[in-house]
Amino acid sequence: MxxxxxxxxxxxxxxxxxxxxxxxxxxxxxxxxxxxxxxxxxxxxxxxxxxxxxxxxxxxxxxxxxxxxxxxxxxxxxxxxxxxxxxxxxxxxxxxxxxxxxxxxxxxxxxxxxxxxxxxxxxxxxxxxxxxxxxxxxxxxxxxxxxxxxxxxxxxxxxxxxxxxxxxxxxxxxxxxxxxxxxxxxxxxxxxxxxxxxxxxxxxxxxxxxxxxxxxxxxxxxxxxxxxxxxxxxxxxxxxxxxxxxxxxxxxxxxxxxxxxxxxxxxxxxxxxxxxxxxxxxxxxxxxxxxxxxxxxxxxxxxxxxxxGLQGRWQILQHNPTVICDTGHNEPGIRNVMESLQTVAYAQLHLVVGFVKDKDLSKVIRLFPKQARYYFCEPTIPRALDAEILAEEFHTYGLEGDVFNDVNQALEAALALAKPEDCILVTGSTYVVAELNQLGA
Structure with a gap:
């Protein structure tokens, strides 16, 4: 075997x-x-x-x-x-x-x-x-x-x-x-x-x-x-x-x-x-x-x-624009991520977000900033929350963005729009971060 x-x-x-x-x-x-x-x-x-x-x-x-x-x-x-x-x-x-x-x-x-x-x-x-x-x-x-x-x-x-x-x-x-x-x-x-x-x-x-x-x-x-x-x-x-x-x-x-x-x-x-x-x-x-x-x-x-060999904890994947990933995936985790975001200087924030089904999004979404461009995606596991549903949930809180099949498509779209002085943050689920091609083997 x-x-x-x-x-x-x-x-x-x-x-x-x-x-x-x-x-x-x-x-x-x-x-x-x-x-x-x-x-x-x-x-x-x-x-x-x-x-x-x-x-x-x-x-x-x-x-x-x-x-x-x-x-x-x-x-x-x-x-x-x-x-x-x-x-x-x-x-x-x-x-x-x-x-x-x-x-x-x-x-x-x-x-x-x-x-x-x-x-x-x-x-x-x-x-x-x-x-x-x-x-x-x-x-x-x-x-x-x-x-x-x-x-x-x-x-x-x-x-x-x-x-x-x-x-x-x-x-x-x-x-x-x-x-x-x-x-x-x-x-x-x-x-x-x-x-x-x-x-x-x-x-x-x-x-x-x-x-x-x-x-x-x-x-x-x-x-x-x-x-x-x-x-x-x-x-x-x-x-x-x-x-x-x-x-x-x-x-x-x-x-x-x-x-x-x-x-x-x-x-x-x-x-x-x-x-x-x-x-x-x-x-x-x-x-x-x-x-x-x-x-x-x-x-x-x-x-x-x-x-x-630790990966995925406020990991900087590239600069110009800055791309950061973090496996924050629940209310305290997302709160911590947003606190860390306050220490980063950027012109425009791009948020690539995906979650699994069993999270209480009502406690989590309110922690996300309104002044950001959103890219909704989903991990390729049965527990994944459909990206369309996720976008609808964020919409109820006045947070708008586009929907993508997976995190790499979402990140590619963010990179296409981001300027060198911008910041792209990928978060919401360990399994979303895990599927990033930039994370390496």
Missing amino acids: TYSEAIDYLYAQLPVFHRIGAKAIKPGLDNVIKLCAYLGNPQQQFKTIHVGGTNGKGSSSHLLAAVLQSAGYKTGLYTSPHLKSFTERIRINGSPMPDDEVAEFVVRHKAFIEDLKPSFFEVTVGMAFDYFARQNVDIAVIEVGLGGRLDSTNIITPLVSLITNIGWDHSDVLGETLQKIAFEKAGIIKPGVPVVISEFDAETYPVFSDRAVECGSELIVGSEWYSATDLGVEGEGRKIVLTSKNGADFRVTLGLLGSYQLKNIAGVLAVLKILARPGFYSDRPDSPAFWISETDVLTGLAHVVTLT
């Missing part, structure tokens, strides 16, 4: 969330527990960091992995969804899982998969854990897929958990209030395991506090340990001044250019601080479990894109 055949088999045999939405979810952890038991419980054979939240969990996961790589640790990274290739989901020191390893896993375990009938996501989680264990990683950063409490990744006992933030997304699955969504996210908090929340929010903090008390877990609010001052983009990085709770200032360059990354950085640094504590998960009380120097932190933060 070739790699392509293996991927086609998984897509054909198993329910896939990015194609059909919530119908792909298999409630509960029974399947992934059975799958990992069959694989020899690989998730117990390496250390982990668990990262959840509504927005920022992917960026935070990549930042953590980049710093750990810079510190010399063999670092696994599991994220979802992928943009171009399935193997992006499973990386070691930034290198995607080899194609032949994917094919071999499917061939070796095909009979068990067909008997168990897990979801696509459950299989990918098992595949990642198996690969990391066989490759003897020192530590792996594991991003939650959806929610937390019942997410397939939630069979690990990490060294530390990170929850980036809580916002409106997947309310049809996670709950119709922020407190209910926070409850699901808080499900990754494990007994005795420290948990970091990147941002304080008065509405959801009690949910995390109650869960932490119940589990006997230390609860840290990253934004109380570190505050960030944005100095703007200079060259290929965003310059930031970080102030620790003891008043010390230090400057960092962040390789992720979106201004919204300032909301993620405090949580990332707090997790790293916990990992480097003397005696933390170490045989020697006077020795840190992880040796992470200031140089390691600065290197990892500045070079995260090249170290881990």
